[in-house]
Amino acid sequence: MSQILFVMSRSPGSINAQEGFDALLMGSAFATCSVVFLGTGLFQLVDGQDAEPLGGKNFSHGFGALNDYGVSEIYCNKRELDRADLAIQDLSVPVRLLDDDEINALFNDHQMILSF
Amino acid sequence: MKFAIVVYGAPYSHQASRSGYLFTRAVLDMGHEVHRVFFYHDGVYNASKLAAPPQDEADIQADWATLGSTHDLDLVVCIASALRRGMLDPTEAARYDKSADSIADEFSISGLGQLIDATLEADKVVTFGV
Amino acid sequence: MLHTFNKPQAYIDNQPYIAPDDQILFIEDGVYALLGDEALNSRSEVYALEIDVKARGLSDKIHCKVISHQDFVTLCVETGQIKNWF
Secondary structure, eight states: OEEEEEEEEOOTTHHHHHHHHHHHHHHHHHHHHHEEOGGGGGGGGGGOOOGGGTTTTOOGGGGOOOOOOOOOEEEHHHOOOOOHHHHHHHHHHHHEEEEHHHHHHHHTTTEEEEEE | OOEEEEEOOTTTTTTTHHHHHHHHHHHHHHTTTEEEEEEOOOGGGGGBOOOOTTTTTTOOOHHHHHHHHTOOOOOOEEHHHHHTTTTOOHHHHHHOOOOOOBOOTTEEEEOHHHHHHHHHSSEEEEEOOO | OOOEESSSHHHHGGGOOOOTTOOOEOGGGGGGGGTHHHHHHSSTTTOOOOHHHHHHTTTTTOOOOEEEHHHHHHHHSSSSSSEEOO
8 A cells, every 4th residue: 555645736826736745755755655636736737837937936847756756656537637628748747547436546545645 | 543633724814723723632632642733834823922812812823832832742833834934943043044033932843754754653644724 | 534624615626536435524614515405414424513513603504413523533533544625
């Protein structure tokens, strides 16, 4: 059983999203971690973001390095992706698409959940 | 059972802090252990020693501090979240040459590793977000 | 597993991720999600925090089980996974 599931539900403009990413990186140093992007958290994965003119940090550019941190399981929900009219090609990293029941199973397949 | 409680809300702008406080008290009342309370995002503001709310209003920062000292709780404020929000202990205030420190003695400032440690050590993790 | 919701929108958005036999606890503004939803109120594993229901003047309007913070702790102890939605 993987140890920690990180659930990211905030849009990329929130400092909570960036701080959630920091927590994921820290978690990956100590445990087997997976990450799922739900709700407006899905938009953290959109490719080609540029938040710097807004004074933001393009922390999502760091998602490409998640594999190097041992976070190879990146998930989002197919229904939410379709509803946002996004496709896999629009995302900045490879993800596994899960249906609603599989998301519930994901919660139960981890020892602990940290939500951001 | 061992609980880790995570608080993301600032004292007055959201109920998360009050909910986390009441839950923490209930955990203790029922004889369970509070491994750590970790304050992240705007939750770091709960550690302020500079708040001066009106006398006829609840003082949630003082409530957390009293709970922490009464039960010898590990109340931890994330250093990265704290620094960007102006929450500093004396060491950090000196390091960054700031005119004051703001964190109450009942809280300690530490890294995200303490959140991960709490998550791995506790039997249950409960998060009070906004 | 146990799901907690602290606002109605968190429940609306994430309802698809609740399995039929999961437990649901509404806290803070999440108790408003119970208004006018008799099916939700009648579902067997649905709870609301009494202190939040009373604070909002909804004791007559909410019919699911209302519980204390100590009961909330017991729910956490007895359940498997916990997901806090906000």
